[in-house]
Amino acid sequence: MITAALIGNPNVGKTSLFNLLTGSNQYVGNWAGVTVDKTIGFLNESVQIVDLPGIYAMDTYSNEEKVAKNFLLNEKVDVIINIVDASNLDRNLYLTTQLREFNKPIILVLNMIDVVEKKGITIDYDKLSKMLRVQVIPIVAAKNKNIDKVKETLIEGKFLENFSTNHNHHNHSHQHHHHSHSERAVYRYIGIVLRHCLSKPHDKVKSSTEKIDKIILNKFLAYPLFALIILIIFECTFSWVGGPLQNLADDFVNNSLIPYLHSLLSFTSSWFSSLLIDGIVGGVGSIIVFLPIILTLFFCISILEDSGYMARAAFLMDIVMRKMGLSGKAFIPLIMGFGCSVPAIMSSRTLESEKDRKMTALLVPFMSCNAKLPIYALLTAALFPKNQGLVIGSLYLFGIIIAFIMGKVLRNSVFKKDEEPLVIELPEYKVPTLKNLFVHTWDKGKDFLKKAGTIIFSISVIIWFLSHFGFSGMVGIKDSFLAIIGQVLTPIFKPLGFGTWQNSVSIISGLAAKEVIVSTMSVLYGASISTIVPTIFTPLTAYAFLVFVLLYPPCISALATIKKEYGTKMMLSMMAYQIGVAWIAAFAVYRIGSLL
Known part of the structure; x- marks a missing residue:
């Protein structure tokens, strides 16, 4: 059986993708000795998907980070599904660079492509795939768009195509050393990758989220x-x-x-x-x-x-x-x-x-x-x-x-x-669908x-x-x-x-x-x-x-x-x-x- 580890930052659509891949064929428990949800689902009888906790990095400061790192180090993992917010690649790819050091095939799932297109941003998926040496699949989880491509890749084992001998050799010397490079160096590398693979409009148009936040997060208006x-x-x-x-x-x-x-x-x-x-x-x-x-x-x-x-x-x-x-x-x-x-x-x-x-x-x-x-x-x-x-x-x-x-x-x-700093994702604003509102209300x-x-x-x-x-x-x-x-x-x-x-x-x-x-x-x-x-x-x-x-x-x-x-x-x-x-x-x- 193929075991796929699903991992990504909080609020990038990880749970939505997991539910789309596994349907109701899943169960929830706790990781041994840790009060963090352990969710396992099945795409079919030959593909098992383990939904790892949402984390920003492999620094093992939190229980979630420890659980994710220990699972990737100690369990049988055939492929990592790394879901990212395509409109925030400069931040999301930090975790991706750390995941590459585990020397396992990676499917990089770019979610919220519709948001990217609205911002006038274009991504060269082939170039991104070659530079990061991972397989790239763009999706829109909220609209069930291109999920079949993810399923097909898992079922047919296509994720092995991009996992070449050169990739193995390149990563072997860096395996598991998550602090071998400074954060500054990693972000510099991410910046170089994105300059080659991503183009933004010259005249940056403010998104609707930015316009709304000008009011909602205004220092005088926010609290009233x-x-x-x-x-x-x-x-x-x-x-x-x-x-x-x-x-x-x-x-x-x-x-x-x-x-x-x-x-x-x-x-x-x-x-x-x-x-x-x-x-x-x-x-x-x-x-x-x-x-x-x-x-x-x-x-x-x-x-x-x-x-x-x-x-x-x-x-x-x-x-x-x-x-x-x-x-x-x-x-x-x-x-x-x-x-x-x-x-x-x-x-x-x-x-x-x-x-x-x-x-x-x-x-x-x-x-x-x-x-x-x-x-x-x-x-x-x-x-x-x-x-x-x-x-x-x-x-x-x-x-x-x-x-x-x-x-x-x-x-x-x-x-x-000592107090901990706040790290939180501010997602794009969206109009809630009546179906989701009624489902959430009824569930409660x-x-x-x-x-x-x-x-x-x-x-x-x-x-x-x-x-x-x-x-x-x-x-x-x-x-x-x-x-x-x-x-x-x-x-x-x-x-x-x-x-x-x-x-x-x-x-x-x-x-x-x-x-x-x-x-x-x-x-x-x-x-x-x-x-x-x-x-x-x-x-x-x-x-x-x-x-x-x-x-x-x-x-x-x-x-x-x-x-x-x-x-x-x-x-x-x-x-x-x-x-x-x-x-x-x-x-x-x-x-x-x-x-x-």
Whole structure:
């Protein structure tokens, strides 16, 4: 079997090419001993493709670089597929020159040729192939253009044609010595190659990306525009699209579905009817109605990612992140934390230094994940109807401020190390396709529905059981197991202003999944939760409750991810310090608010 190693800089279309070559015939794991994704796919029964991590060089500073270098040195590799951004050859070819030193056949795949043509640049592929002694194939991965040529080259073994005896001899003396030439010498060599193989128009026309960046990255406009974009996303999520659709869904569940089920199940036993309506439909239904809000938020985030703006946001945030002792690249996992803590914590593994990885993972849970949206939406709609967007926005901001403070504390105590420079690709701007936006949105929304159908369903049934049964069998809710558990915990939350046993139990159940807090309250208070909220909370106690929910430990899935990535000790440390931070912050909000 032929083994092809696919490698390239980040953001050059490597994943797109891998997916086009292997389709669904792939599997993902971790490299032994390293928390870096290992993805292997098959073009056919005779060609295996290993997708190596995106790297800029073979300097072995990061886990990704170590993994790539070790694989090329120690594993059976028949051919290297080096994918590059054809519009940035002067930078991308640095890695190519290092790959040549491994003395293996190389297929140099020039991606984004359409961008090159738009810029009026012409590339002499034959001359480039001869000068670099590699096979060159131009493609456009986003449009599936010329991918068949790559497949044909791999299947028919054509990559061996350019791998001559002279090539072997030339490279043998330099094999694996990645620091045998200075960076300056390598870039000088790349410059000579490109002068012979590449021609640019004399009158350089500014690309649309350059024109847009003049505004987007303007030193006066960049941050106000960033704030405006975030504000538009919140308004779209809660006021213009997601909010109205959520109201329609809520109306359907509470005013149509539940009354219909009551009449349909009127002949059954009361406990069965209660389990189905109050436990299952009440619990799961109270979460499903928030799906429109979550899908709207995911759709907006997908637009930022696919358009190329998200990388600019990381670039802009580098100065701010430095104040916390992190590089701007850490902004990406943190911003992902607004969607879900699990992928955000996992994405922290892509950061270069161990300090950045651990610090980012510890700060991600302070970013308000989408699972908390149902709780925010429920309490703010009932108690802050005219300022719902403003109050929810303040919670997101509060989480960011706490993350910033804790970042400074961690930087000056646990993580006293040198800072890493930011190296990030600013991709070309492009108009996101509706198909991709809907696919990305649905992929993320599907996880929410899966959670609703499994974890939330299970927890809703357990909560119903614990709230209807006690030591003497089926009892009223005040004598139930749940009431006993809640009463033990209530003194902890009493100083925070929301110390009822029902609220205490809801917070504990939220460790399974944050959405469960709403379904637990719905089951425990035994009424339409949106109508009963104003009788349980005042605006001040509701805000203190939301602050606690915002800051206390994330769901069990996120905790399991922390344990898997960084070990049990770090997971337990994170739980302890987050409970402490959440309690102190909620206490401060309630006490200061009471004084005011």
